[in-house]
Amino acid sequence: MDTSVEKGIVTRNDLPLRVINSTPEGIFKAKRRVKRSFRQIRTETVFRRTLTIMGLLMIILVLGILLTLIIQSLPSIKSLGLKYLWGKVWDPVQDIYGAWPFLLGTLLSSFLALIISIPFSLAVAVFLGEYFPKGWMPDFLKNAVELIAAVPSVIYGFWGLAVLVPIVRNLETHIGVEPVGVGIFSSSLILAIMIIPYAASLGRSMIQMVPSPLKEAAYGLGATRWEVIRSVVLPYTKSGLFAGILLSLGRALGETMAVTMVIGNTSLIPKNIFAPGNTMASVIANEFTEADKPVYLSALIELGLVLFLVTVVINLIGKKIIDRFTNE
Amino acid sequence: MDGKNIKYRIGKSYVAQIVTTLFAFACVIPLLFILGYIIKAGITKINWHFLVNIPKPVGEAGGGILNALVGSILIIFFASLIAIPIGILAGIYLAENGKSRLAYWCRLCVDILQGVPSIVIGIIAYFWLVKPLGSFSALSGSAALAIMMLPIVIRSTEETLKLLPSSLQEAAFALGIPFHRVIYKVIIPVGVSGILSGVMLAIARVTGETAPLLFTAFGNPYLSFNITKPMQSLPLLIFNYATSPYNDWLNLAWGASVILLLWVLLLNIFTKLITRKWKVQL
Numbered sequence: 001m002d003t004s005v006e007k008g009i010v011t012r013n014d015l016p017l018r019v020i021n022s023t024p025e026g027i028f029k030a031k032r033r034v035k036r037s038f039r040q041i042r043t044e045t046v047f048r049r050t051l052t053i054m055g056l057l058m059i060i061l062v063l064g065i066l067l068t069l070i071i072q073s074l075p076s077i078k079s080l081g082l083k084y085l086w087g088k089v090w091d092p093v094q095d096i097y098g099a100w101p102f103l104l105g106t107l108l109s110s111f112l113a114l115i116i117s118i119p120f121s122l123a124v125a126v127f128l129g130e131y132f133p134k135g136w137m138p139d140f141l142k143n144a145v146e147l148i149a150a151v152p153s154v155i156y157g158f159w160g161l162a163v164l165v166p167i168v169r170n171l172e173t174h175i176g177v178e179p180v181g182v183g184i185f186s187s188s189l190i191l192a193i194m195i196i197p198y199a200a201s202l203g204r205s206m207i208q209m210v211p212s213p214l215k216e217a218a219y220g221l222g223a224t225r226w227e228v229i230r231s232v233v234l235p236y237t238k239s240g241l242f243a244g245i246l247l248s249l250g251r252a253l254g255e256t257m258a259v260t261m262v263i264g265n266t267s268l269i270p271k272n273i274f275a276p277g278n279t280m281a282s283v284i285a286n287e288f289t290e291a292d293k294p295v296y297l298s299a300l301i302e303l304g305l306v307l308f309l310v311t312v313v314i315n316l317i318g319k320k321i322i323d324r325f326t327n328e
Numbered sequence: 329m330d331g332k333n334i335k336y337r338i339g340k341s342y343v344a345q346i347v348t349t350l351f352a353f354a355c356v357i358p359l360l361f362i363l364g365y366i367i368k369a370g371i372t373k374i375n376w377h378f379l380v381n382i383p384k385p386v387g388e389a390g391g392g393i394l395n396a397l398v399g400s401i402l403i404i405f406f407a408s409l410i411a412i413p414i415g416i417l418a419g420i421y422l423a424e425n426g427k428s429r430l431a432y433w434c435r436l437c438v439d440i441l442q443g444v445p446s447i448v449i450g451i452i453a454y455f456w457l458v459k460p461l462g463s464f465s466a467l468s469g470s471a472a473l474a475i476m477m478l479p480i481v482i483r484s485t486e487e488t489l490k491l492l493p494s495s496l497q498e499a500a501f502a503l504g505i506p507f508h509r510v511i512y513k514v515i516i517p518v519g520v521s522g523i524l525s526g527v528m529l530a531i532a533r534v535t536g537e538t539a540p541l542l543f544t545a546f547g548n549p550y551l552s553f554n555i556t557k558p559m560q561s562l563p564l565l566i567f568n569y570a571t572s573p574y575n576d577w578l579n580l581a582w583g584a585s586v587i588l589l590l591w592v593l594l595l596n597i598f599t600k601l602i603t604r605k606w607k608v609q610l
Contacts, residue, residue, distance in 0.1 A: 040506045043508055044508055047507060050417060051421040054414055054421055055422065055430055055434040057414065058418055058437045058438055058478070059437045061437065061441065062437040064456075065449075068452055068456070069451070069452075120351055120354060120355050121355075123347075123348045123349075123351030124351075124352045127348050127352035141353065143600075144359055145355060147593075147596070150532060150533075150592055150593070150596050152536020152589075152592060154567050155362070155566070155585050155588065157570070158570040158581060158582075159362045161570060162365075163361075163365055193355075193358045193359075196355050200355075224337050225344075225345065227337070253445070254444070254445025254447070254448075256445065256447040256539040257538045257567060261571060281445055285447055285539060288542070288543050289546075304447065307445055308444060308448045311443050311444065312440050315440065316439065319439050
């Protein structure tokens with residue numbers, strides 16, 4: 001205690017030392033205390049490592065999914081090649097595999113659903129974000145739209161089968177196409193209802209983020225409410241709204257059960273939007289457990305791989321746009 | 329500009345507002361139709377007998393959905409057992425090491441996982457668990473659902489913990505408390521409402537999932553408690569019986585739909601109440 005403290009430097013020796021009684025009891029206590037603090041330090045390291053492993057696990061999980069899909073679809077990639085994607089006939093009995101009917105069915109039903117749902121989800125976004133952000137009526141609407149996302153897809157499918165399909169069949173008799181009821185049009189209608197919430201809730205939060213000075217400046221110039229929305233709010237949130245629509249599209253592409261129940265499940269190329277067809281997801285759901293030949297199974301998994309890659313790309317683009325938008 | 333023009337513009341603005349409102353509320357109509365129809369069709373089928381019996385073979389009236397109820401509860405219980413610890417730990421990792429390179433990739437993977445179609449998860453569970461174990465099993469269904477729950481749990485944990493003031497954690501560290509004790513004595517108790525609502529949201533979401541169970545839990549017409557064997561679940565029962573031509577089975581499916589719907593709605597309302605009470609932002 002003589003030199004270092006006076007010089008203003010604190011060394012290890014100056015820290016208050018704990019006096020240990022030299023009785024056996026005192027030594028035992030001190031030992032236990034040291035052990036305990038070492039145990040704490042060890043546990044801390046283990047805990048930190050566990051956390052990192054959990055983080056790594058997510059990456060391994062996604063890579064594992066990708067690798068499994070690729071490995072399992074190798075037989076079909078090898079034997080069918082790239083023309084598999086453009087093949088027009090799907091006939092497992094004669095070993096002819098072409099994914100074009102399902103690609104077409106997926107694209108038709110998803111984009112049709114998107115086109116139907118965009119006006120509604122945009123209207124919800126504008127209504128909740130700009131016209132009435134607060135109050136009981138918008139609260140009701142917000143909860144109702146969230147509820148749309150919460151209802152299980154199998155229930156949508158069941159309702160579609162029992163209620164929507166007969167209505168569509170009636171419609172088809174009126175406009176003079178073959179009245180089957182089940183088909184791409186029915187599944188698009190169901191999908192359109194199901195994907196409204198995704199674009200709507202994202203659009204709402206984007207619209208609420210428009211800086212009010214921008215809007216006030218427009219009002220100050222004498223713009224009406226609609227003109228503010230059309231020439232300030234919508235252009236400003238353009239990319240965010242686009243991202244919401246992309247995420248909706250991702251949902252629509254991957255949706256399985258509701259579509260499987262109302263699309264009709266035929267492997268023929270759909271002639272028009274009222275014809276029955278199949279999407280990639282629904283053909284997997286229908287035929288996976290029946291696939292008896294390795295190439296057949298592998299061809300189905302290749303469809304899954306395509307579906308996986310497409311949805312991953314769409315989702316990542318959507319997330320990137322949202323991130324850029326929220327950081328600005 | 330003359331007065332007529334201004335009137336035209338104001339009129340246009342009003343029309344646009346009315347049209348937007350109409351379109352916005354038009355979304356609610358199909359929802360009300362669906363809920364109303366399901367409840368009207370199914371509520372009369374539900375009684376005590378319906379809840380404590382297993383489905384009867386075709387042609388015999390009556391029967392219930394006990395096997396599906398038990399199966400759903402068991403499958404979701406085991407899925408939660410897998411997903412909740414992993415999800416919360418990974419969420420803590422992301423919140424604590426937000427800026428590291430690994431965290432960036434981890435977050436990216438969670439985003440990807442959130443968008444993976446459920447049918448693809450079913451295929452994966454089939455190849456990871458069903459094929460090696462040799463038979464369809466409830467356990468593989470749980471694993472598939474756990475993968476679907478993970479991103480929701482992780483995201484909600486991360487978002488909740490990020491909102492906590494860092495002074496809380498720093499105060500605990502200043503007292504010399506080791507990291508793991510800070511997490512489970514300070515951070516988790518404070519953020520428990522957010523984490524809990526994320527967990528319930530995840531459970532509500534996977535309760536209705538059918539696609540991952542098609543090739544994993546597979547379905548079973550009998551009551552089964554063995555998680556290494558095929559098991560029935562509510563959405564599977566609805567899917568199988570809804571597409572069947574028999575009236576008795578359709579009735580079972582309607583009743584099961586109401587139960588499933590009530591289950592999901594209750595979980596969602598409960599989550600809402602939690603988030604409102606503790607003012608959690610999700």
